[in-house]
Amino acid sequence: MTEEIEDTSGMTEAELARHAEKMAKKKAAREKIMATKTGEKGLIIVHTGKGKGKSSAAFGMIFRHIAAKKKSAVVQFIKGAWATGERDLIQEHFADLCEFYTMGEGFTWETQDRARDVATAEAAWEKAKELIRNPENSMVLLDEINIALRYDYLDVNEVVRFLQEEKPFMTHVVLTGRNAKDELIEIADLVTEMELIKHPFRSGIKGQLGVEF
Numbered sequence: 001m002t003e004e005i006e007d008t009s010g011m012t013e014a015e016l017a018r019h020a021e022k023m024a025k026k027k028a029a030r031e032k033i034m035a036t037k038t039g040e041k042g043l044i045i046v047h048t049g050k051g052k053g054k055s056s057a058a059f060g061m062i063f064r065h066i067a068a069k070k071k072s073a074v075v076q077f078i079k080g081a082w083a084t085g086e087r088d089l090i091q092e093h094f095a096d097l098c099e100f101y102t103m104g105e106g107f108t109w110e111t112q113d114r115a116r117d118v119a120t121a122e123a124a125w126e127k128a129k130e131l132i133r134n135p136e137n138s139m140v141l142l143d144e145i146n147i148a149l150r151y152d153y154l155d156v157n158e159v160v161r162f163l164q165e166e167k168p169f170m171t172h173v174v175l176t177g178r179n180a181k182d183e184l185i186e187i188a189d190l191v192t193e194m195e196l197i198k199h200p201f202r203s204g205i206k207g208q209l210g211v212e213f
Contacts, residue, residue, distance in 0.1 A: 042138070042171040043189040044163055048146055048180035051194030052212075058141050058174045059086045066090075066097050070138050073131040077124045078104040078144035078177075084213045099137075101127050104144070121153035132167055139172040146177025149184070156181045163187060 011019065045061075047054035065072040074090070079102065090098045103124035124145075132140050149156050160183050167173060175184065185191050207213060 040170070041189075042167065042169055042173070044167075044187060045172065045174045046146075046180050046184060046188045046191045047174065047176045047194065048178055048185075048191070049194035049196070050178055051196040052199065053194050054176040054178070055086075055143050057192070057194075058143065058176050061139065061172075061174060062086075062090075062098060062141055065139050066094050069097065071097055071136045072139040072141070073099040073134075073137045074101065074141045074143060075124050075128045075131065075145075076102045076104055076143045077121060077148045085210065099131065101131075103127060117148075117151070118153045121148040124148070125154055125159070129162060129166070132162075132171060132173060135168060135171075137171065139174065141174045142176070144177040145175050146180045146184070148177075149181050150177070150179045156183050160184060160187055 045058075047058055059074075062072050062074060074087075076087075087100055087102060090100050101124070104120060125148075128140065128142050128145075131137055145154070145159075148154050149159065163173060164187060175188075180191070201207075
């Protein structure tokens with residue numbers, strides 16, 4: 001939750017006192033709300049939309065898990081034909097805390113072989129289920145699975161059924177990729193849509209090391 005920060009420079013003492021009183025009321029109201037939020041559960045988290053940052057935000061949560069010394073895992077459904085900074089960092093320094101599987105062979109227009117793409121997606125999903133079922137993993141990131149679902153390389157109903165019926169109660173599962181299916185959004189606990197406003201690619205700027213990969 002974000003809110004606009006009020007500029008208090010140039011206020012009189014009376015105005016500062018009123019401001020302090022207003023902030024105290026806000027603090028009390030927020031504490032009252034937070035006191036009712038006591039439940040915990042493993043979340044189904046979806047990052048979708050046309051904007052950049054879906055995987056980046058998901059990896060931020062993976063790194064939070066690593067910092068907390070909690071075990072996690074990553075399955076990349078599409079990316080695979082190129083190196084990524086996240087994969088290199090995790091495999092070189094945090095392999096004991098995060099298993100990393102790059103199962104994809106690139107985007108569908110690169111392979112140009114639907115049967116091969118379906119087989120690759122199915123193999124990635126089998127690995128994903130294995131990792132989610134493992135009670136040692138408290139978070140599993142399914143990077144770009146939404147693309148595999150969009151092209152029907154996987155059955156969204158099977159993915160939904162598994163997440164609802166077989167995901168351990170306290171395991172978080174993060175699913176990224178644009179065009180998330182409605183069925184997935186319906187069962188998710190947290191859905192964020194990245195909105196594209198501007199992108200350097202449209203100005204002829206290529207993907208750059210440390211930003212896109």
